[in-house]
Amino acid sequence: MKFKDYYEILGVKRDASQDEIRSAYRKLARKYHPDVSKEADAEARFKEMGEAYKVLKDPESRASYDRLGANWQNGQDFQPPPGDGGFDFRSAGFGGNGGGGGFEGMDFGDFFEQMFAQQAGRGPRRTMQMPGEDIHAKIQIDLEDAYRGAQRSISLRLPETDEHGRTLHRERTLSVTIPKGIRAGQNLRLAGQGGAGFNGGKAGDLYLEIAFKPHAHYRIDGRDVYADLPLAPWEAALGATVAADTPEGKVELTIPPNSVAGRKLRLKGKGIPGKEAGDLYVVLGIALPPADSEASRQAYQAFREAFDFNPRTDSSR
Template sequence: MEYKDYYATLGVPKTASDDDIKKAYRKLVRKYHPDVSREANADARTKELNEAYGVLGDPEKRAAYDELGKAPRAGPAGPAGQGFRPPPGWGAGFESSSGNDSDFFKDLFAHVGGRRRQPFQARGEDSHATIRITLQDSYHGATRTVTLRVPEHDRQGRVITRERTLNVTVPKGVTAGQQLRLAGQGQPGTGGGGAGDLYLEIEFAPDARYRIDGRDVHETVPVAPWEAMLGAQIDVPTPSGRVSVTVPPGSQTGRKLRLKGRGIPPAGSAPAGDLYLVLEVALPPADTAGARALYEQMARELKFDPRARLGE
């Protein structure tokens, strides 16, 4: 059975209001009415228009038709009209409007025994959005306020958007890409059907100090040249609090010190990640006479050539 696009038949978008649909139908019916039209296919076009308006002009049938349009179609993927099959029992609750309806219309509303028995019901669609949190939120948990713009119909049937604000609990141990499910906070259902769910995908706010890799965290830690060369005990602030670590003698920029289990905390069956402190040798400025004298002394006595091995 070929799928019929009733919106295309009336020449209106799927977001058209009830008034727009009615106006489009009346205009086209006057144009193609067999008593006044000289078009060769006037009678067939009038039947198509009546059938389309019989669905789109009825709020419940239109809602059911819109829901049906989201159903998978058998056969190759592509535009409407390729091997369409409605779900079993889909048309229950609606009656055919006339004896001249197409096979498409009859199949859609084939399971009716006379008058409407009950309104069409359908669960609302799930909604998806992104929530941005800090690394500290993942370490300690947090409550965040999320403002969403959601579509709805006004009294004239036009699609408008309104803002909705939710307080969201961010559990400890969440990672980037993880989704938080808020049951019943998605799109409203049709005909009394339940609302869909809202899925919020976790995204970390950028932070120059940290790089996150799954549940592992990399933190850049500056060290003085003498701390790197001679070794030192230093205090480092981390997302879980300050720690004291040992810098091994002879350390260079890029050396990693692993702190096991101090990455993103465990959640469910996922274990805690690790924290890697990435050393970065920071040079003091030569902004005083004494500092400049020290650098000059180093240049004379150390005979250090950082480019000696380049090109090997």
């Protein structure tokens, strides 16, 4: 029997992932399916691809094929190694040690075809249904949507495969429910919104990876949110109660006396909601009023004279 390189038939490398094998098979199957293809050898190619995919799609049968194939070279005869753990050749009806009907004269592909035909109880030709591909895309949402939840209409250019196996990109508008508490990096699954199935096969799913739009006031780290809060020098020095913005509205924030720029005030549980809600960190800054009038300049002069202070050497920095 002659060796068939199933990886070559599907056009993938030997270290291809299971997703790459599935994707390659579906693309070729759409191209060579006898019901739609005009290629002269479509039926033979389709059968050959199905044969290859039946073996390579399952990790256990693929591992067995790899062990058998390691002893092959194109154009040479093959003797299966003893004690192979992947397939029971005798139970498949192909003989055993010293038994009749061994492997002589049999095409390697025919062996797998017959074996899988026995297992599936099918004939050599039937119309095949294939599920559609799952599609992955990324969308950006507002931080406020994660706090409250939202219903959004989004437009995406998504890949679709036509009847000739060509991939096209078409714009689709979808209504998406943004659940409260969702984080960047999480995925929303839209069942049945992925690639169309073939011959009545089930449509794939659409997975939307969440990212946050850049925000003018907030920075996001996981479930934690950071906001800058500018203070007047006397508020930072003497302490104060000030109004601070948060994604859920304004809060009254107590500023401790002698606060310095960069100090973080933690509002526990005020970050992105969830089973374990994040925190909101208010980062303090010092805003100086401009010395743009005679009165303001005199005020700064008096301020300088009131303190023996050098910010470049003072140990309190």
